[in-house]
Amino acid sequence: MKGTFTTRFLNAADDVGRGILDQGLRTFNDDKSVWHRDIRQTGGQPFDIYIEDTTGAIVAGLYGEIYWQAMEVDRLWVSAELRHQGLGSMLITRAEKHAREQSCRFIHLSTFSFQAPEFYLRHGFDKVGELNDMPPGHSKIWLRKDLL
Secondary structure, eight states: OOSOOOOOOOSSOOHHHHHHHHHHHHHHHHHHOHHHHHHHHHOOEEEEEEEEOTTSOEEEEEEEEEETTEEEEEEEEEOGGGTTSSHHHHHHHHHHHHHHHTTOSEEEEEEETTSOHHHHHHTTOEEEEEEETSSTTSEEEEEEEEOO
16 A cells, blocks of 8 residues: 555534445446446435325325336335234235336345334245344344245
């Protein structure tokens, strides 16, 4: 390695430094992957699905984004007093319908072991990864459901 370098460690986010790293990685990815170039030019397709009560208050919902011929579910939530009544199933079924309409190859998401991984397994998702003890005493789980 030529030159003289120093290492700088910070206990806080440096927006300028992070911006340099982000841009460098974006450039690298764009050079190597047509998919990365395309998503930066066209953007993903965000979607939201809400269930509201008679007053219009949101009592359950799901949101995510479609990109690279796949749907990513970012959040699914049902109000505590309405859980186990089929609202979550209604949401995931509607999201899957939308994914199929958009010709998605699969749906993917992450959840935690203390949330509801078994819910997704019952709806045909397969566990594709797990990081144990994250957070301590639990796991982070990645799931996928093939649609084709």
